[in-house]
Amino acid sequence: MKKPARVDTSCRQAPEKGAAKPPATKGAGLVERLGLAQAWDLAQGEGVTVGVVDSGVDDRHPGLDGVVGTAAEVVTVRTKEGFRIQQPRSPDLDCEGHGTAVAGLIAAQRTADSPLPGVAPGARVRSVRVADGVENASGEALAAAIDRAAAGGAKILNLSFALPVDRAPVRAAVRRAVQGDVLVVAAAGNEGSAEDAAGSGSAPKTYPAAYKGVLAVGAVAADGQPMQKSNRGDWVDLAAYGEEEAVLASGGRGFRSEKGTSFAAPQVAAAAALVRSRHPGLDAGEVADRLVASAAPVGGGRDPRTGAGVVDPFGALTQLAGGEDRSDAEEHASDQAVLPVQPVPEPHPLLEGGARTAVVWSAVLLLAVVVSLLGAPAVRRAARRGWRAGTTAAGRDEQHRHARREQPAAHALERLTGPPAPPPGSRSTPATPLAQTVNRRTHRTS
Template identity: 35%
Template sequence: MTPRRQRWIVIAGVTALALTSNAVIGVSPAYAERPVIDPAQLPPPSPPGPLEPTEQKNACALPSEAVDAQEVPTAQETLDFASVWPITRGAGQLVAVIDTGVTSHPRLAGLTSGGDYVSAGDGLFDCDAHGTMVAGLIAAQTAPGSGFAGGAPDARVLSIRQSSNAFQIVDNRPEEEKAAEPENAAGYGNARTMAMAIRTAVDSGATVINISEVACVPAGGGVADGPLGAAVQYAVRERNVVVVAAAGNVGSAACRTQNPMTDPVRPGTDPWASFGTIATPAWFDDVLTVGSVESDGTPSPFSLAGPWVDVAAPGSNMTSLSSTGNGLANGVLGTDGVLPMSGTSFAAPLVAAVAALVRAHRPELSALEVVDRIQRTAHAPAEGWNPLVGHGVVDPLAAVTDLVTPAPRAVLADSVALSAPLPPPAPDHRPRTAAATGSVLVAVVLALGLALSIPLRRRGPPQ
């Protein structure tokens, strides 16, 4: 996994999104930060529901209907999900889609309700035509005469509506108080409700969680995502759930600033040393963060770079299930025509489908081992990792079947009691003693010789 984040910050932004934009808070260059998880901020278990009274202010989005042809859509053909299906189709996996809700569809037979944090619904209504498209990319079933299907067609979907551009808070506060808490001007949803939705998804038995939503904020500006980080850690580390999230889209009203690319002149530079835009929950270490590529494999121009990006998948001009009727859609109708179904929002569910396939075929792997396997089997860029596509475009067949040596885990050894240090050894005086003794002996011998020679000298020569 790429070098990741270790410093807690505060976030108060929303996660509601449009088809080509994942976040709605402005950015500006600032000093780099790293998040740190505070487990004490994990939201307690509670029934799903909005934190404030809400009401629908905008009309529901109208999907642009697409022809359901025999040809396999480009994204699915590129990743070649069909090559994996003889081995596994994701049966037994429950993928939570934390999004704008998922409308019931004949090709989502395993769809179940996870709750609604936007209104008093059950999560099975998609007014934004977004969550249904995301769910279809994960688990839409195959059908005769149709080339479209989700990557893991036998997986089940748990829908949790967490945001909507059509709803707003019933807000009677003074205008100055409203301005102090930046919310999506177009809709409802924030980092706190996302954290609560993750907790609900985990406690409802999800094995994979897909989050095609992101809040962008300026680095150094302060963003209250403490509960969100705690919820991610709870999912991955405590409950063994794979969490997949979109990297975010640059060019929106919020994510104006693209983060810097890798400097080829200084390949060893820490990618966390400088960036201007934070994307949450994408930047948390335990999240499998997904960037977008075009049909030719090049990074999508809208894909937000960052040191937290892990892998990539196709995300442009997608086709999926329609939130109205029984057919397919390729975007939503806007004032200027069709807004295409493009964004990292739609790259992420393809990777969530890969995670479901791996979990179904290799149930012995932990969530972190699944993430490691997906990264190691991706088609890496020349430099091995870069901030746009991470470790590269995912390969579903390789992720399921390849022999992969797990990355070594850091193990903290138990503390060991140490005995008191030994006293320093006594100084060795033997050389000095030997030298002194030798000197004394020499002096004694000389003295004796001198004493014996005196009588002889006193006698003198004979008379």
């Protein structure tokens, strides 16, 4: 069969040119507000692909260099299928700039030419361009784009658009993605009003955010307060920053400022990428539960425009997982971010009966060995004495030598003067005086 001719999807007008530098934002930047420096110490989204169904992604921007994989575009045509899938061609990659901004919030790299990093700079983006614009695409074309983005290993799907009506093909495509363990994140929409903000209005549901299994995202301003135009309802799960955010521009370079839930949703999708990167064993539902449970409440409780609160990437990464069969007290402790106190263990003896007996006998034997070693020299000396009290002959000789060494002066005097004179009345011959002995020796000599 002849291959269908390519549908021309070139831009009718060039994308809006971005500024050379990112526009100033109110207060701290997104990195500081979301605590990304701490979150990036744990994960940056490595190994996770986020599918982006939008107006396309201009990967020529320095911040998206190497981030975007093989892209596709879906075109509505008058055929049986109602759509055609083809590959986008440069430079007509993103005529509106919407998808490029979304992709940059998810996974942009910080470079010398692009100082705006995404929430998950280690993740990759799979872009599917809806060439006619989401508002002009058929339900079949949108469903095909969702199927295409969810295929090929994408673990998260970002849908930054809000349809006012439920379209069966779109609902079916979302259900297929959810059943395939893909976490679907969608913008809640920007149809809110002052009456809605005051609680007196009734905002209708928007899709795909209101579909079962989808994480619906509202928006807050830089100060954390709900954005007035953010849609409200009990189907809104959580929120992110969406008022005057600095984003990447299409056209190959530059920056601009955007607002709305469309730019809050990719922050949540990127936070999910961080969680799935750090905790690859969690399924999509468990990741969504972490994001909702760890969100920072707005105004101290649940708000219909912000759900559980503002997304907290670091909190989602570090939250302790809870069991399903915990007691009410443990559930309450978990809700208050406090670990339940465990009962003090009962004391147990260090050794059981048999072990204690073995240790006692070992100690007795060891003591006997020590005593025998210390007493051996004394036993040998007693044997040499014939087991009689006193010292041995060798010991007496040693004592005699020791006594003579102690009286050297007495022995020297005896050699010079002779033996000491006997006591009076003794019959011993008196010793010759030294002087007489000397005189006799002198007389004989002369």
